[in-house]
Amino acid sequence: MPRTSDKRERLLRSADRLILSQGFRQTTLADIAEDSDVPLGNVYYYFKTKEDICKSIVETRIESMQALLKKCSEADAPRTRLLALLDYPLTVRNELTDTGCPLGTLSYELSRSEGVLSQSSAQLIEVVLDWARQQFQAMDKPDADELALQLISTLQGMSLVANATGDPSVVDKVVSRTRSWLESL
Amino acid sequence: MPRTSDKRERLLRSADRLILSQGFRQTTLADIAEDSDVPLGNVYYYFKTKEDICKSIVETRIESMQALLKKCSEADAPRTRLLALLDYPLTVRNELTDTGCPLGTLSYELSRSEGVLSQSSAQLIEVVLDWARQQFQAMDKPDADELALQLISTLQGMSLVANATGDPSVVDKVVSRTRSWLESL
DNA sequence: GTCTATAAGAAGATAGAC
DNA sequence: GTCTATCTTCTTATAGAC
Numbered sequence: 001m002p003r004t005s006d007k008r009e010r011l012l013r014s015a016d017r018l019i020l021s022q023g024f025r026q027t028t029l030a031d032i033a034e035d036s037d038v039p040l041g042n043v044y045y046y047f048k049t050k051e052d053i054c055k056s057i058v059e060t061r062i063e064s065m066q067a068l069l070k071k072c073s074e075a076d077a078p079r080t081r082l083l084a085l086l087d088y089p090l091t092v093r094n095e096l097t098d099t100g101c102p103l104g105t106l107s108y109e110l111s112r113s114e115g116v117l118s119q120s121s122a123q124l125i126e127v128v129l130d131w132a133r134q135q136f137q138a139m140d141k142p143d144a145d146e147l148a149l150q151l152i153s154t155l156q157g158m159s160l161v162a163n164a165t166g167d168p169s170v171v172d173k174v175v176s177r178t179r180s181w182l183e184s185l
Numbered sequence: 186m187p188r189t190s191d192k193r194e195r196l197l198r199s200a201d202r203l204i205l206s207q208g209f210r211q212t213t214l215a216d217i218a219e220d221s222d223v224p225l226g227n228v229y230y231y232f233k234t235k236e237d238i239c240k241s242i243v244e245t246r247i248e249s250m251q252a253l254l255k256k257c258s259e260a261d262a263p264r265t266r267l268l269a270l271l272d273y274p275l276t277v278r279n280e281l282t283d284t285g286c287p288l289g290t291l292s293y294e295l296s297r298s299e300g301v302l303s304q305s306s307a308q309l310i311e312v313v314l315d316w317a318r319q320q321f322q323a324m325d326k327p328d329a330d331e332l333a334l335q336l337i338s339t340l341q342g343m344s345l346v347a348n349a350t351g352d353p354s355v356v357d358k359v360v361s362r363t364r365s366w367l368e369s370l
Numbered sequence: 371g372t373c374t375a376t377a378a379g380a381a382g383a384t385a386g387a388c
Numbered sequence: 389g390t391c392t393a394t395c396t397t398c399t400t401a402t403a404g405a406c
Contacts, residue, residue: 005371005372007371007372038372039372039373039374040373040374041372041373041374041375042371042372042373045371045372
């Protein structure tokens, strides 16, 4: 068990980046192997199939989002937590415009695929949807479910529109208005 | 010039349906040929490349949206026009949940592709974004641009979330709240 | 564990008969 | 205009030496 090799990690990092910019199906194992400087044949020592790589990326992205949500949860008031989440897109404005949301793009792509992967589509969105719902519930909103849907829909759509138009200011504008909405609730 | 053959039309209809449910890259020419009952080799009489088919589908979808917008524009007041657009998702609730938005899914996929197709991404979204902006301007809103972004982002995100969760009620809930928002403006 | 070579199959595209 | 057969390339995956 060579603890020294970071090949698996490098493969995942490359895969994550390439899938973000090109999509999963468009990204070939050769792309990932070359980018991570691992010989193509060696990839199969770390991952049984290409689908396996995708499953790992789904997990990685869900964990990243959970880490962000944990940070946001440090605030005392649920409204402040939601506002903290809302601020995040501003810090990755340009990446969001270039590539779209790491959760949303993959979710939309995987819902179109066959087999196990199509189930990952829901998980990617539900992790943040559930958290938002909990915050609205903590605010004693009887319509917490709908408020969460409204918030997450807006954020996902914002990423799609910013990506489509190539205009980062979309992020600022939509976040700003959504903040006002949250504060008025 | 055989006016009798509807092969080109059949190819486009099949391509449109398959791309909607599987995505463009996932859809093969063999898929399209089989579905439209046209021999594979014959496809190339109607379209020079696979990319060409995609360009036609982009045009088709833009034209469909323009037709819908034209219908919505029949109303006298701009607010009523916007409300008419907002009602449309309700009539295609289940399709939207199964496949996502015909504009948004293709836009998100094409922005990840290379070459000419990546430019189509913007067109698919801007057709409806521009129209919405015009309506808000007709309502004398100084922030028409931002209102349009907010509306279209919400609708696009709604389709993505409904598709990811597989829950058609997402459409009803988000449309309902967005209607209230529009009416309060 | 690592890597080269290559098998096996899919997919876009073309040739050329009809 | 139509269609069959096939070429070529790309891609996933495996075999097997080191």
